[in-house]
Amino acid sequence: xxxxxxxxxxxxxxxxxxxxxxxxxxxxxxxxxxxxxxxxxxxxxxxxxxxxxxxxxxxxxxxxxxxxxxxxxxxxxxxxxxxxxxxxxxxxxxxxxxxxxxxxxxxxxxxxxxxxxxxxxxxxxxxxxxxxxxxxxxxxxxxxxxxxxxxxxxxxxxxxxxxxxxxxxxxxxxxxxxxxxxxxxxxxxxxxxxxxxxxxxxxxxxxxxxxxxxxxxxxxxxxxxxxxxxxxxxxxxxxxxxxxxxxxxxxxxxxxxxxxxxxxxxxxxxxxxxxxxxxxxxxxxxxxxxxxxxxxxxxxxxxxxxxxxxxxxxxxxxxxxxxxxxxxxxxx
Numbered sequence: 001x002x003x004x005x006x007x008x009x010x011x012x013x014x015x016x017x018x019x020x021x022x023x024x025x026x027x028x029x030x031x032x033x034x035x036x037x038x039x040x041x042x043x044x045x046x047x048x049x050x051x052x053x054x055x056x057x058x059x060x061x062x063x064x065x066x067x068x069x070x071x072x073x074x075x076x077x078x079x080x081x082x083x084x085x086x087x088x089x090x091x092x093x094x095x096x097x098x099x100x101x102x103x104x105x106x107x108x109x110x111x112x113x114x115x116x117x118x119x120x121x122x123x124x125x126x127x128x129x130x131x132x133x134x135x136x137x138x139x140x141x142x143x144x145x146x147x148x149x150x151x152x153x154x155x156x157x158x159x160x161x162x163x164x165x166x167x168x169x170x171x172x173x174x175x176x177x178x179x180x181x182x183x184x185x186x187x188x189x190x191x192x193x194x195x196x197x198x199x200x201x202x203x204x205x206x207x208x209x210x211x212x213x214x215x216x217x218x219x220x221x222x223x224x225x226x227x228x229x230x231x232x233x234x235x236x237x238x239x240x241x242x243x244x245x246x247x248x249x250x251x252x253x254x255x256x257x258x259x260x261x262x263x264x265x266x267x268x269x270x271x272x273x274x275x276x277x278x279x280x281x282x283x284x285x286x287x288x289x290x291x292x293x294x295x296x297x298x299x300x301x302x303x304x305x306x307x308x309x310x311x312x313x314x315x316x317x318x319x320x321x322x323x324x325x326x327x328x329x330x331x332x
Contacts, residue, residue, distance in 0.1 A: 010181055010238070011087065011176045011177060011180045011181060012176075012177070013176065014090055014174045014175060014176040014177070014240075015087065015088075015089040015090060015176065016089065016090055016092055017081075017088070017089030017090065017091055017099070018091075018093060018097070019071065019091055019097030019098055019099040020097060020098045020099070021096070021097070021098070022070050022071070022072070022095070022096030022097045022098045023096055025066075025069070025070065025098035026070060026098075029063055029066055029067060032058065032063060033059060033063050036055045036056075036058040036059030036063065037055075037059060039051055039054070039055035039058075040052060040055040040056060040059060043055060065101050066098075066101055067101075068101040069098045069099050069100060069101035069103070070096070070097075070098050071091060071096075071097050071098070071099060072095075072096055072097075073091055073092070073093065073094050073095060073096075073097065073139070074094060074139075075094045076094075076141065076142045076143045077092075077094070077139045077140065077141060077142060078090050078091065078092040078139065078140045078142055078172075078175045079091040079092075079105045079138060079139050079140070080105060080106050080107070080140060080175050080176065080179045081099065081100075081103040081104065081105060081106075082103065082104055082106055083100060083102060083103050083104075084102070087176060087180065088100070088103050090175045090176065092142075092175070104138075105138030105139065106138065106179055107137065107138045107139065107140055107179070108179060108182075108183060108184045108185065109140075109184055109185065109186050110137065110138060140172060140175050140178065140179070141172070142171065142172055142175075143171070144169055144170070144171045144244060145169070145170055145171065146167060146168070146169055146170075147167070147168040147169075147170060147186075147189060147190060147193060148165070148166075148167050148168075148249070149165065149166065149168075149190060149193055149194060149197075150165070151163045151164065151165040151250050152164055152165070152194065152197065152198070153254055154197070154198050154201040154202065155201075155202065156201055156202065156204060156205050156206045156217065157202060157203055157204055157205050158205050158206070160205075160206055160253065160254075161253070161254035161256065162201070162206050162217070162251065162252065162253055162254060163250065163251070163252050163253070163254055164197065164201055164217070164248065164250060164251050165248070165249045165250035165251075166193065166197055166225075166228065166246060166247065166248055166249060167245075167246070167247045167248075167249045168189075168193055168232065168243060168245070168246050169243075169244040169245040169246075170189060170236070170241050170242065170243050170244060171241070171242050171244055172185070172240055172241055172242075173240055173241070173242045174240025175240065176240065177238065177239055177240030178239050178240040178241065181238050181239055181240070182238065182239045185239045185240075185241060188239055189236060189239065189241060192232060192235040192236065193232060195235075196228060196231045196232045196235060197228060199231065200224060200227055200228050200231060201217065204216055204217050204220075204224060205217070206218060206251075206253065207219065217248070217251055218251060221248050221251070224248065225246050225247050225248055226246075228246045229243050229245065229246040232246060281312070281313055282313075284312070285308075285309050285312045285313065288308075288312065289305065289308070289309075
């Protein structure tokens with residue numbers, strides 16, 4: 001039976017919103033800001049408390065909050081907005097917009113400045129934790145991205161340890177799922193890729209058997225990659241991710257058995273080569289005897305035919321060049 005992941009309050013639909021033209025909003029706010037300053041000055045001159053209070057609230061409280069609603073969205077980017085803890089919508093169209101200033105962008109993959117400094121080895125001064133700010137953008141990229149996990153050591157269906165690495169090309173198609181259904185969609189995809197890869201590798205041998213009637217990791221890499229893509233897509237649907245491509249980038253025996261497997265492959269190659277050489281040599285000897293017999297160049301009895309076959313096979317199947325020996329007497 002197919003296993004499904006159950007998540008409470010799972011979000012399935014993505015709500016695309018369109019903000020107000022940001023340039024128009026910026027001009028309006030600038031005019032209101034100028035008007036509030038003029039009104040504040042006139043209120044002070046005329047000693048009007050009401051005008052002073054209204055213009056001060058407008059200029060120092062309302063307008064700064066309104067400026068926070070201005071957002072710039074680049075092509076192939078999206079901004080997931082929440083309003084007081086609830087999903088408000090996704091701003092996805094490229095341009096300059098104004099939205100509800102109380103809406104906040106959310107991106108689970110954004111790292112705070114302190115975490116970035118620790119990860120990169122930059123010294124952190126005392127009290128930096130209280131001044132930590134987000135360095136990564138709150139916007140989510142909709143571009144095609146590449147996931148290249150480290151090489152893994154996995155046993156194939158025959159129990160042979162192998163090292164395998166994959167390259168996955170993916171893209172976010174549902175920002176609401178990516179943000180709210182999983183904790184960190186990049187880490188989630190990486191873990192699921194490792195899990196799916198292990199499951200797939202355990203179902204195939206590294207190389208084909210002697211009969212050659214089965215799929216293998218080395219001989220059927222395209223088919224294995226397609227199965228990996230389909231399996232990974234089932235796990236990535238919950239995160240709103242589309243798997244565009246999955247390819248095997250590294251495939252080799254583990255170091256502890258690599259030497260033995262190399263000898264095995266060399267032995268198989270040598271046997272196959274010897275078989276081809278013997279088949280060709282027998283055909284050439286048969287052709288030579290038939291031509292000599294048809295053209296009546298010389299007549300051989302059974303002993304002479306056996307001697308000639310032996311000499312020809314030695315010459316054709318030997319690893320080194322044959323050294324000719326001139327016989328001036330009888331062959332008997």
